[in-house]
Amino acid sequence: EVQVLESGGGLVQPGGSLRLSCAASGFTFSTSPMTWVRQAPGEGLQWVSSITGGGDATYYIESVKGRFTISRDNSKNTLFLQMTGLGAEDTAIYYCAKGGIGRPGGLDYWGQGTLVTVSS
Amino acid sequence: QSVLTQPPSVSAAPGQKVTISCSGTASNIGNSDVSWYQQLPGAAPKLLIYGNNKRPSGIPDRFSGSKSGTSATLGITGLQAGDEAVYSCGAWDNSLSAGVFGGGTKLTVL
Numbered sequence: 630e631v632q633v634l635e636s637g638g639g640l641v642q643p644g645g646s647l648r649l650s651c652a653a654s655g656f657t658f659s660t661s662p663m664t665w666v667r668q669a670p671g672e673g674l675q676w677v678s679s680i681t682g683g684g685d686a687t688y689y690i691e692s693v694k695g696r697f698t699i700s701r702d703n704s705k706n707t708l709f710l711q712m713t714g715l716g717a718e719d720t721a722i723y724y725c726a727k728g729g730i731g732r733p734g735g736l737d738y739w740g741q742g743t744l745v746t747v748s749s
Numbered sequence: 750q751s752v753l754t755q756p757p758s759v760s761a762a763p764g765q766k767v768t769i770s771c772s773g774t775a776s777n778i779g780n781s782d783v784s785w786y787q788q789l790p791g792a793a794p795k796l797l798i799y800g801n802n803k804r805p806s807g808i809p810d811r812f813s814g815s816k817s818g819t820s821a822t823l824g825i826t827g828l829q830a831g832d833e834a835v836y837s838c839g840a841w842d843n844s845l846s847a848g849v850f851g852g853g854t855k856l857t858v859l
Contacts, residue, residue: 676848730848731841735784735799
């Protein structure tokens, strides 16, 4: 059974940092692109970042470039999102998803999300 | 404002059919596979349609997807109360080198 489970969310002050993790199981992690999607309170889905299976290519939404870093540890089947310089606009539920949007399979498995709240 | 355009809401009676549109451009829908996601209240999104018109295992054939040019459509027939959810389309945008979603369409089953 495919599972992805996020962790690491919480309350952080403006300008602070947070590292999200996503533990994956039930599929060949090292060959699967992975994606972070966020959803601000009451808003729609927003694609944040994707990484290829081997980690050799990464992509980001413009608003997080230079502040967020996506990475993966294929030996531990874990995806990460390092977030720095956080602002109120980054407050959202962050979902980890298997796959890549626009790729043939879409985002076929999603975690339950982890809430990030940026507030003083 | 979302890159892909969807109607904010649609509604129909139980048993009826509804379609949800997703409009984009040549840089996204025109050159990308489109996928659709269902988000029930309080739940994580779930893949409904991938590759423009394919259904994952377990998704009933009441749900269908199509794409023509720079637009895509999700169709739902035989509406049930349990279909009340927000439906979002997604694609890759070659110009932005980024993924894009529609703003989401809230389906109400009257």
